[in-house]
Amino acid sequence: MVELRMRVRTQIIVLAILSGAIVSGASAQSVRSHINGGNDLYKEQKFSDAEAEYRKGLEKDNQLMQGYFNLGDAMYKQKRDDEAIQNYETALTKTKDPDIASRIYHNIGNSYFEEKKYAESIDAYKRSLRANPKDEDTRYNLAYAQRMLRQQQQPNKQNKNNKNNKKKDQDQKDKDKQQQNKQDQQKNQDQQKIQAQNRQQEKQMSKPEAQRILDALKNDEKDIQKKLHKRAAVRINVEKDW
Secondary structure, eight states, rough: OOOOETEEOOOOOOOOOTTSSOOOOOOOOHHHHHHHHHHHHTTTTOOOHHHHHHHHHHHHHHHHHHHHHHHHHHHHHHOOHHHHHHHHHHHHOOOOOOHHHHHHHHHHHHHHTTTTTTTHHHHHHHHHHHHOOOOHHHHHHHHHHHHHHHHHHHHHHHHHHHHHHHHHHHHHHHHHHHHHHHHHHHHHHHHHHHHHHHHHHHHHHHHHHHHHHHHHHHHHHHHHHHHHHHHHOOOOOOOOOO
């Protein structure tokens, strides 16, 4: 059975246990009953109920590849991709059949794809094709995952460039600010230097200026004394001669 899910071709095929198959454990009939019962529920899209049956089968035989494979399928249908991958990988350790291994790797690739882990899904699809080079569904998914990986990396590259550009802009702003601060500091220093020079000049000019004012006052006082003395020396006779 082949389905479409997010344009990824899936190969979710539940494996039945035939009556003649060798099943380890205390009750082979009970194990087959749980696994095949889970398959019936799976086909009815009752995936959580199917999961419960698969788990019951694995409790009786924890070496059963079909149990882990089908449990992974039920997890995948419930969008519990991490758990699906764990069960698929366990199923891989229980089989040497290249066709089964190809299907398991295909489903592992789909589970990674659902999590947008495209690099991991590509690796799984490649492993599936090595086991079965004729699988066109896997080949399609591989090409699709590679395209999605390129799209995923492109924004990351663009974001990195944007971050670099922002850092350059910020660095330039910081540099301009430092330069402006230096100019402001130099301007303040120049102003302080000029003010200090003016104060020094004022101090240097204060003594001569004070002496000039003092001399001027002394000269004015001498002129006033001279005028007063001159007036006192001149006497006017105002008496009448009768």
